[in-house]
Amino acid sequence: MKLLRCVFGDGPPRPGVRRDDGSFVDLTATAVAETDDQSSGFTRALERLGREGTDYLVAAVSDAPEAAIHPSSAVTVVAPLASSGRLIALGDVYTDHLREGGHSLPSVPAQWLVPKTAIVGPDEPIVVPERVREAVTPAVELCLVIGRGGRDIDEADVMDHVAGYTVSNDVTAKTDWPGPMAYKLLDTFSPCGPGITPADQVDDPTSLEMTLKQDGERICSGSSAGMRFSFPFIVRFLSSILELRPGDVISVGDPGGVQEGLTVGSTISASIESVGQLDNPVTSPD
Missing domain, CATH: 3.90.850.10 (Fumarylacetoacetase-like, C-terminal domain)
Structure with a gap:
């Protein structure tokens, strides 16, 4: 399980996870999200990944509401570089x-x-x-x-x-x-x-x-x-x-x-x- 930086539809990049069935979860729309701020969402997800490891991603996927799940056809995976990252x-x-x-x-x-x-x-x-x-x-x-x-x-x-x-x-x-x-x-x-x-x-x-x-x-x-x-x-x-x-x-x-x-x-x-x-x-x- 990996942390991905994804474009969901026409929106800006957000943190995401690919599920076993090939669909994607938008982490900013899950119960474990700390923010839905699109400009900082990936950075916040990285900070949590550093603190909690794989458990953070597993919890996000297991509790994801329907609105957070997107088909692969509507998702583009981009480079995993935060907007403020180098x-x-x-x-x-x-x-x-x-x-x-x-x-x-x-x-x-x-x-x-x-x-x-x-x-x-x-x-x-x-x-x-x-x-x-x-x-x-x-x-x-x-x-x-x-x-x-x-x-x-x-x-x-x-x-x-x-x-x-x-x-x-x-x-x-x-x-x-x-x-x-x-x-x-x-x-x-x-x-x-x-x-x-x-x-x-x-x-x-x-x-x-x-x-x-x-x-x-x-x-x-x-x-x-x-x-x-x-x-x-x-x-x-x-x-x-x-x-x-x-x-x-x-x-x-x-x-x-x-x-x-x-x-x-x-x-x-x-x-x-x-x-x-x-x-x-x-x-x-x-």
Whole structure:
């Protein structure tokens, strides 16, 4: 069971859950909702997920009134990023990936903020400009989702601040244009989702199998066991730079080993054991 960010009909995004029969529950219309404020509903849901875990989602679904239930045909799942949340990307996290490029092992990870225009949700297209088409690669990445914010968070308390996990695909144009770092910031180049798996549903996030498939063919295999930095270190480090907010998503890098680039017309699937699978078509501009 995952926390999803959903568009119900013509409304703005709200927190939701997919039921076993495929229908969706609007959490802002259930008995466990703390608010029906559409601008803060997803953030409040994340805070509760961090405090209560899966029990919060189970209670919402089991007690959902008829008015809160929507058929799948009337629901669109979008990227699980709160309106005030940020996608914070990290690099230099996996030893093997650094060695692939002949790089040294820095003492802290690289970090950057991903622009909102780069973030798309499940089943939304990755749009590849013509000028970079021959050198674009995907990357499956595990993400931590913050449920309780803070600054200078102690390592011993970090997991009390993590609401759950999701998947991102860090697409990169390995070309001279637009140049170092900007090649990760192109529009649609950071798919994320489909939902947030509660932290209590993932037994060991430091030992998860990670795969990339293009049109069903595996092009990358790895494991979160290859990370050089622990989650407590990562969150403590980032919270020493900026105050983390509920809804922030921290993408902790990819294991490397991608065997081929993206092909326009294909579908790329980024999967992480126990967390989820993120599918996106690859298209060219109109």
